Structure formats: structure tokens, C-alpha cells
Amino acid sequence: MQVTLLKSKLHRAQVTGVNQNYSGSLSIDQDLLDAAGFLHHEKILVGNITNGERFETYCIPAPRGSGEIALNGAAAHKGKIGDFLVILTFVSLNPDEAAVWEPKLVLVGKKNLKHEIISSPAPLSHD
Helix, strand or coil: CEEEEEEEEEEEEECCCEEEECCCCEEEEEHHHHEEEHCHHHHHHECCCCCCEEEEEEEEEEECCCCCCCEEEHHHCCCCCCCCEEEEEEECHHHHHHHHHCCCEEEEEEEHHCCEEHHHHHHCCCC
16 A cells, blocks of 8 residues: 655745746746755646645756746646745655655745755655
């Protein structure tokens, strides 16, 4: 049996751009991707704190240090510049792993250029 738990979270990232003509996804500053442990093309669940919209897409890297958080393609209809987002990834674990799992939580600061890692998981042992 596997259970699905929160893997990582970017909290209060602010939308800096929207591009309806792009094929899809959410562009995220590479520094924030690294901080949260998001992978290129990883499936994400996005909640728009400002307007209550929720949607799934995948993340792609934006230039490191740019502070970019851009809604692309269909996702561009789910928010506007200045909106605050919570961006989530999930992991499937067996019950023993799940019992000790801690997600990686990242609080995003001003202009998406600063962040604070609130909690980070200990590595899982695969004996």
C-alpha cells in the first residue's frame, strides 16, 4: 500500500507574469525550485490565495534570481500579476515511510527573491 503526502510547498509566491500564448505550465525561479526540491516538469497543485482558484499543471524553470512566477497557457486564466500562490508537490510513500515523513515547506518573501525554509524532510532510509 502507498499513501500520498505533501512533498514540498512554496507558500505565498507572487505572480509576476501571465502568458496565455505559451503552451502551458508555471514558470518558477530556479532558486525557488531548488529551495522546495521541485523537479523540472514535476506535476504541481497550485492554489491562488488571492482569488481561490485551484489548478494542476507542471513547473518549468525560470532564470535563477529572476523572482519569476509566471502563469502560462490555460493557467494564465487562473490569476493575475500580484496574486499570491501556494504551490504544492506530493509524494507516494509506504506506511512506514509516511509515519516519519516531514514535507519541505518554503515561505516565499518579498518579490520572490527571498525565502525561508521552514521545515525539511530527513532522508528516507531504504534498507
